[in-house]
Amino acid sequence: KLKDRRMASYFSLPSLLFIFTTLIQTSNCYETKYFTQYLDHFNFEANPQTFQQRWLIEDKHWSAPTGPIFFYTGNEGDIVNFYENSGAILVLAQKYHALVVFAEHRYYGRTLPFGTQSHQRENIGYLSVENALGDYAELIRYLQANVTSGKSPVVAFGGSYGGSLASYFRMRYPQIVDAALSASAPILLYPGVTDSTAFFKVITEDFTAANAQCPVMVRKAFSAIESLSGSASGRSQIQQEMRLCSPLKSDQEVDNVLYWARNAFVNIAMLDYPYPTDFGSPLPAWPVKVGCEMMLAESVNLLSRFANLVGIYYNGTQNLPCFNITQEFFQCADPSGCGGSRTDSDALSWDYQACTEMIHNMGTSGVTDMFPASPWSLMTLTSYCQATWGVTPRPHWNLLNTNLKSSSKIIFSNGALDPWHSGGVLNSSNPNLKLVWIEQGAHHLDLRAPNPQDPESVIRARQVESDTIGQWLREAYQERNIAPPFN
Secondary structure, three states: OOOHHHHHHHHOOOOOOOOEOOOOEEEOOEEEEEEEEEOOOOOOOOOOOEEEEEEEEEOOOOOOOOOOEEEEEOOOOOHHHHHHOOHHHHHHHHHHOOEEEEEOOOOEOOEOOOHHHOOOHHHHOOOOHHHHHHHHHHHHHHHHHHOOOOOOOEEEEEEOHHHHHHHHHHHHOOOOOOEEEEEOOOOOOOOOOOOOOHHHHHHHHHHHHHOOOHHHHHHHHHHHHHHHOOOHHHHHHHHHHOOEOOOOOOHHHHHHHHHHHHHHHHHHHHOOOOOOEEOOOEEOOOHHHHHHHHHOOOOOOHHHHHHHHHHHHHOOOOOOOOEOHHHHOOOOOOOOOOOOOOOOHHHHHHHHHHHHOOOOOOOEOOOOOOOOOEOOOHHHHHHHHHHHOOOOOOOOHHHHOOOOOOOOOEEEEEEOOOHHHHHOOOOOOOOOEEEEEEOOOOOOHHHOOOOOOOOHHHHHHHHHHHHHHHHHHHHHHHHHOOOOOOO
């Protein structure tokens, strides 16, 4: 359906800077393309710098030229990974005859404006929510001018940070985006709005629900590590029983073990899906339950059990002879972890964003949760960010740009099992927003492809989302005086 004549028409417009390049590769049903973007959408210099943004397009079910555009606002990682784990969008595209676009976020995946030098201080400053939304707006402008008839309604989709972006996109560019599905989006997880202990409290509740004794044993394991950290023999015991690759030479290295382990709990809880998955790491079905069973297996010593639980996330393949913490984790600006080591490009980009705009306040109390006490501190974060990136966090900035009172046609979905719901939109007096609660839902489970093991709550949630999107699309077509391409 994507004809060469559209590119020829585009190139005939000399006033436009942006270049729609040739097809790069085809994989399954989508095509991979690159699009030239401004490096800084808010600087009107005479000779602006540009970069290539990767995006995926699938037109298998599209009713050209007026069918809707379903646009995934890419988040902190490789866009192909999000495409492969957001099958519900493709199901909706078939129902509503939509063109599907997955746009990669600048500074993630293969969209690196300065290549291997993208994380140099002089280059990283163009990484922002505002510029990312500008990228998405320009890409849609291109699509409407050169691929569709110009009248296709646009629905933004996203999960987690991508879900936040989808809602921001609708709020800040309502003339471009007709509606949005914002799944598991922590747009309220900021200082002064959400209690900083809420996130890890939910994780503890998840493990408590699996087995009330599980958090008790987790607390004992963390306490044992802290007790052993003060001596060389104790640190040696930690290394041996937890199967760490390298000796622990100091209390600080033991602290790294504690945060590394905590990071595993974050991911096991948020990815507590009812079937095996490979979204970031291979995980079994209901990994929280599996982890608790390991933790309560009394035939193994306490720290070995603890290592088995943590290994659900770090060693899902069961191929690692030992845990190399520095290759798996680093203490970054995000208390929930940045998704990799200091050599991981995506993790570095998220570390920068967690130092600038995405200031999610998450700390542990040791009372309402099962983790060693580590209160969230803006002062500590600021010191880290100034030393690491030369920036000062602005925890208020995204809140200034978040408009829930007068926004419309945004679905906010959240799952009870997902710790990120602690910062989600769970209540609103605005009748033009749709709130969906998924009782057995983990992190944006509703965006995943339907599965026979899905709980009834997510099946109902997807139906509500589908019906709501259908209603809003009909309204958009009515406003355009066009018949919708679906019944």
